[in-house]
Amino acid sequence: MQVYLDNAATTRLDPRVLAKMKPYLTTKYANASSIHKPGQEAYLELLKAKKSVAKILNGEPENVIFTASATEANNFIIKGVARANKSGQKNKIIVSAIEHPCVRESARELESEGFQVEFIPATAEGLITPDALRGLIDDKTILVSVMMVNNEIGTVQDVTALARVAHEFGAYFHTDAVQAVPYLEIDIKRMELDFLSLSGHKFYGPKGVGVAYIDRRKKIRPLIVGGGQEDNYRSGTYNLPGIMGLAYALELAYKERKAYLKKVKSLRDHLLSAIQEEIPGIQINGSLIDRVPANLNVMFGYVEGEAILIDLSQKGVYVSTGSACSATNLKASHVLRAIGLNKNFLNSNIRFSLGRFNTRQEIDYTVKCLKDTVKRLRKFSPVKKIGQILN
Amino acid sequence: MALNYTKKTINHFLKPKNIGSINKPDGYAQIGNMVCGDQLDFFLKVEKGKIKDVKFLSFGCASNIATASILTEKVKGLTIEQAKSYNWQKIVDELGGLPSQKIHCSVMAVQGLKKAIEDYENKNSLASAPSASVKTKAKAKAAKSEGRLASKKR
Numbered sequence: 031m032q033v034y035l036d037n038a039a040t041t042r043l044d045p046r047v048l049a050k051m052k053p054y055l056t057t058k059y060a061n062a063s064s065i066h067k068p069g070q071e072a073y074l075e076l077l078k079a080k081k082s083v084a085k086i087l088n089g090e091p092e093n094v095i096f097t098a099s100a101t102e103a104n105n106f107i108i109k110g111v112a113r114a115n116k117s118g119q120k121n122k123i124i125v126s127a128i129e130h131p132c133v134r135e136s137a138r139e140l141e142s143e144g145f146q147v148e149f150i151p152a153t154a155e156g157l158i159t160p161d162a163l164r165g166l167i168d169d170k171t172i173l174v175s176v177m178m179v180n181n182e183i184g185t186v187q188d189v190t191a192l193a194r195v196a197h198e199f200g201a202y203f204h205t206d207a208v209q210a211v212p213y214l215e216i217d218i219k220r221m222e223l224d225f226l227s228l229s230g231h232k233f234y235g236p237k238g239v240g241v242a243y244i245d246r247r248k249k250i251r252p253l254i255v256g257g258g259q260e261d262n263y264r265s266g267t268y269n270l271p272g273i274m275g276l277a278y279a280l281e282l283a284y285k286e287r288k289a290y291l292k293k294v295k296s297l298r299d300h301l302l303s304a305i306q307e308e309i310p311g312i313q314i315n316g317s318l319i320d321r322v323p324a325n326l327n328v329m330f331g332y333v334e335g336e337a338i339l340i341d342l343s344q345k346g347v348y349v350s351t352g353s354a355c356s357a358t359n360l361k362a363s364h365v366l367r368a369i370g371l372n373k374n375f376l377n378s379n380i381r382f383s384l385g386r387f388n389t390r391q392e393i394d395y396t397v398k399c400l401k402d403t404v405k406r407l408r409k410f411s412p413v414k415k416i417g418q419i420l421n
Numbered sequence: 422m423a424l425n426y427t428k429k430t431i432n433h434f435l436k437p438k439n440i441g442s443i444n445k446p447d448g449y450a451q452i453g454n455m456v457c458g459d460q461l462d463f464f465l466k467v468e469k470g471k472i473k474d475v476k477f478l479s480f481g482c483a484s485n486i487a488t489a490s491i492l493t494e495k496v497k498g499l500t501i502e503q504a505k506s507y508n509w510q511k512i513v514d515e516l517g518g519l520p521s522q523k524i525h526c527s528v529m530a531v532q533g534l535k536k537a538i539e540d541y542e543n544k545n546s547l548a549s550a551p552s553a554s555v556k557t558k559a560k561a562k563a564a565k566s567e568g569r570l571a572s573k574k575r
Contacts, residue, residue: 340431376458
């Protein structure tokens with residue numbers, strides 16, 4: 031049996047989305063910037079896609095800018111807004127301590143350019159509170175960026191409250207909503223968002239396409255310059271197959287939301303209770319209440335997450351770990367550090383992220399494998415209690 | 422992030438050799454890596470200057486387990502001096518290569534074994550001649566810095 035429980039990393043393309051994309055790769059291949067008939071037809075399709083995305087997000091179609099990834103969208107927005115709005119009075123950027131690396135690294139780059147960068151601390155539950163933001167924000171702040179849903183522990187932030195604090199101080203608010211579709215009903219107007227990022231492949235759409243939603247009334251400098259596509263906001267030939275795929279995947283995600291949420295929640299809850307029943311010495315990372323129903327992040331004491339991952343992978347169960355040992359930099363997850371996880375447990379964590387194609391049988395198989403894996407690894411762990419951990 | 426373990430590494434991880442502990446060992450050492458959080462315990466039984474038995478426990482990743490497994494397999498039966506000169510590069514070669522960010526696991530395994538041998542020597546006041554001991558230390562130091570380099574390279 032093969033069980034894919036890494037849907038927060040990427041999802042399988044929905045066959046209906048593939049069918050939607052196909053003509054734009056084969057017959058309707060014209061460049062949407064061309065003036066001839068097929069080119070203009072392609073352009074009209076592009077506008078339709080923008081309209082569809084904007085409608086779902088309750089935003090304006092002209093504010094939908096397509097990028098090659100959410101990483102690009104986040105780079106564009108964070109750096110573009112900071113650089114375009116810098117002045118003697120304004121030079122501060124605030125991001126949360128649990129952001130995706132593309133937001134953190136963008137902020138770090140700005141720091142090296144002379145911007146003041148602050149990281150909002152998270153609670154032990156993995157939440158970013160408006161009060162924590164208040165402790166850092168002032169009139170010098172240009173932009174606040176807090177992700178809607180965390181990619182590692184799935185915690186959901188109250189972005190509306192955070193956006194209001196930002197606006198009180200005359201700052202803009204951006205949210206990386208990559209992990210929020212379709213778990214939250216994204217409403218740009220109601221949530222008072224100025225900027226937002228999305229990625230097609232996180233909701234059964236294609237890879238290589240993302241959205242940077244930008245409020246055009248606010249200044250932003252382009253990241254990629256060239257042929258002047260997207261009204262100069264983002265140059266590069268329109269990736270029409272990807273764009274049409276993303277727009278359709280987003281549409282399907284919200285159309286089928288109710289049944290999807292019910293399904294993943296029931297599977298996740300089943301996984302959670304089975305792990306709690308079958309495996310001792312575990313701990314759930316992050317709030318179970320303010321959390322998307324597809325995510326479970328578990329600490330398995332006294333064994334390393336990477337070893338669990340590799341062992342499960344041999345059995346056909348595919349999960350993820352933010353642990354030091356599977357990454358290239360050997361540093362433990364900044365998210366788990368930020369929520370104050372005991373340092374002896376920082377390398378013992380597994381993220382399970384469920385999706386549309388998982389079944390109850392798969393979850394049962396996963397728990398059976400997991401039980402054996404953890405038991406085997408614990409048998410030869412020199413550590414049986416915290417005091418025995420060296421570092 | 423390339424993390425392609427060889428088949429041999431996976432096999433040693435799935436079925437590690439010499440896993441466990443030894444009651445009343447002649448030599449024992451525990452070693453940890455501050456950066457990645459891995460931990461290894463080595464147990465030695467020495468007879469007539471030879472490693473009669475060696476076992477280990479691991480709180481580590483797949484390559485931590487696999488490198489310790491192959492190391493114990495290779496040094497069992499060797500003389501103390503031979504075991505001391507077994508270096509991390511040999512482990513990497515035996516496994517058919519390791520991902521660059523995992524090279525440090527092999528370095529740590531070698532250091533752990535050497536520490537257990539030192540413990541045996543100290544207990545039995547068998548510390549080798551000064552020159553040999555200096556040489557060993559220098560080698561360990563070299564291995565350490567090479568390991569650091571290798572993991573930095575990525």
